[in-house]
Amino acid sequence: MDHFVSVSMTVNDERIERRVEARTHLVDFLRAELGLLSARVGCEHGVCGACTVRVDGEIVRGCLTLAVQLAGARVETIEHLSETGEIADLQRAFYERNAVQCGYCTVGMLMTAAELVRTRPHADRAAIREYLSGNYCRCTGYQAIVDAVASVLEQRKQASL
Amino acid sequence: MAALNLRLSAPEVLIDITGLSELAGIRVVGDRLRIGALARHREVEISDLVNRHTPLIAQAMPHVAHPAIRNRGTFGGSIAFADPCAELPACVIALGADIEIAGAAGRRRLGAQEFFTGVYETALQPGEVVTAVEVPMRAPGFHSAFAELARRHGDYAIIGLAAHGCCHSGRWRELRLAFFGAGPKPLRAVRAEARLVGGNLVAGAVAEAKSDLAEDLDPFDDVHATAATKLYLAGVLLERVVGTLVR
Numbered sequence: 178m179d180h181f182v183s184v185s186m187t188v189n190d191e192r193i194e195r196r197v198e199a200r201t202h203l204v205d206f207l208r209a210e211l212g213l214l215s216a217r218v219g220c221e222h223g224v225c226g227a228c229t230v231r232v233d234g235e236i237v238r239g240c241l242t243l244a245v246q247l248a249g250a251r252v253e254t255i256e257h258l259s260e261t262g263e264i265a266d267l268q269r270a271f272y273e274r275n276a277v278q279c280g281y282c283t284v285g286m287l288m289t290a291a292e293l294v295r296t297r298p299h300a301d302r303a304a305i306r307e308y309l310s311g312n313y314c315r316c317t318g319y320q321a322i323v324d325a326v327a328s329v330l331e332q333r334k335q336a337s338l
Numbered sequence: 339m340a341a342l343n344l345r346l347s348a349p350e351v352l353i354d355i356t357g358l359s360e361l362a363g364i365r366v367v368g369d370r371l372r373i374g375a376l377a378r379h380r381e382v383e384i385s386d387l388v389n390r391h392t393p394l395i396a397q398a399m400p401h402v403a404h405p406a407i408r409n410r411g412t413f414g415g416s417i418a419f420a421d422p423c424a425e426l427p428a429c430v431i432a433l434g435a436d437i438e439i440a441g442a443a444g445r446r447r448l449g450a451q452e453f454f455t456g457v458y459e460t461a462l463q464p465g466e467v468v469t470a471v472e473v474p475m476r477a478p479g480f481h482s483a484f485a486e487l488a489r490r491h492g493d494y495a496i497i498g499l500a501a502h503g504c505c506h507s508g509r510w511r512e513l514r515l516a517f518f519g520a521g522p523k524p525l526r527a528v529r530a531e532a533r534l535v536g537g538n539l540v541a542g543a544v545a546e547a548k549s550d551l552a553e554d555l556d557p558f559d560d561v562h563a564t565a566a567t568k569l570y571l572a573g574v575l576l577e578r579v580v581g582t583l584v585r
Contacts, residue, residue: 199352200342202339202343221343221344222339222340222343222344223339223340223403223407224493226404226406229406232410235380235409235410236405236406236409237406237407237409237410238406238407238410240339240343241339241340241343241407241410242339242410243339243354245354246354246356289405289406292405293405306491307400307491307492308405310404310490310491310492311403311404311405311406311407311492312404
């Protein structure tokens with residue numbers, strides 16, 4: 178049974194209107210319908226975090242949100258965060274610390290790290306690990322990722338002095 | 339949503355209730371804290387009312403999934419989903435909360451103990467939804483403790499314990515021990531509770547209460563641990579949690 182519903186939302190500052198099958202989750206919608214391939218489909222049941230995107234300013238699991246639920250919502254993917262320069266320091270730190278190997282988890286890691294550095298400026302390493310606990314990385318062993326996020330928090334702290 | 343993605347659930351009709359403002363919010367009603375079914379985990383986590391009046395729930399919230407899930411997931415959703423390894427069903431049992439239910443036939447309330455019936459199974463009838471959970475506010479002299487073991491912070495527990503009770507001069511007046519991950523639904527360790535409440539000296543009673551868990555709990559083997567390991571770990575948690583509640 179196919180049920181299509183019209184939905185309009187803002188994706189990366191662009192107004193989008195589509196007829197979407199009711200069962201389509203957000204990450205499939207972004208990838209298949211809009212061609213935004215940054216958010217990944219990993220486990221598809223909320224465990225791995227590879228599909229992390231922002232809805233109305235907060236990170237969500239793209240696989241646990243239906244596209245039709247997002248009428249009127251503001252969706253942001255890493256393309257947008259990258260373009261605005263919001264996470265330039267995080268991206269640089271991930272590169273410099275070699276916090277990337279295959280790259281599959283990296284987008285979700287950066288989306289989560291962006292919320293962490295914005296909302297928890299005083300997070301220590303344990304708090305960073307806890308905040309990133311919902312994002313699996315099967316390559317790096319996390320150490321370099323935690324290093325990268327910690328260094329950005331430190332840089333931002335210095336910059337705000 | 340996870341159940342839909344995994345094709346474990348294939349409903350003909352799916353209704354989005356996100357916009358129902360009647361189901362939102364957290365407020366005090368008499369001597370109870372009313373947590374709307376649509377209160378998001380993040381909202382509960384940072385709620386001053388929750389922290390003040392139902393500290394057990396405040397302690398549990400950081401263990402409920404991960405930030406990206408807490409931003410969207412709801413209190414009522416976690417209750418209605420009834421995962422046997424989830425934190426909140428055990429908390430509402432330990433606190434003696436009531437589940438408020440609405441359906442075409444009207445509204446009804448059910449004690450948390452009666453609400454959960456099995457693995458992902460509840461007393462909800464077809465066409466019914468959870469509208470709110472009403473939790474008795476912490477009474478003077480009562481304290482709560484929460485602990486869980488998980489492979490990764492935020493995952494469903496291998497085993498966990500939500501405890502609420504009143505201990506005075508080393509004697510337990512009242513104690514509720516709700517284990518999760520210890521059976522098909524959250525389970526009260528009634529024999530262990532009775533042992534501790536009836537016991538004279540807390541230290542000696544804890545060892546005996548631990549041995550009661552074999553009868554109280556009903557864990558099963560899964561990919562994370564065997565039933566025997568879970569039972570052992572339940573005893574470890576009991577000791578930790580009860581230790582923090584002794585006054």
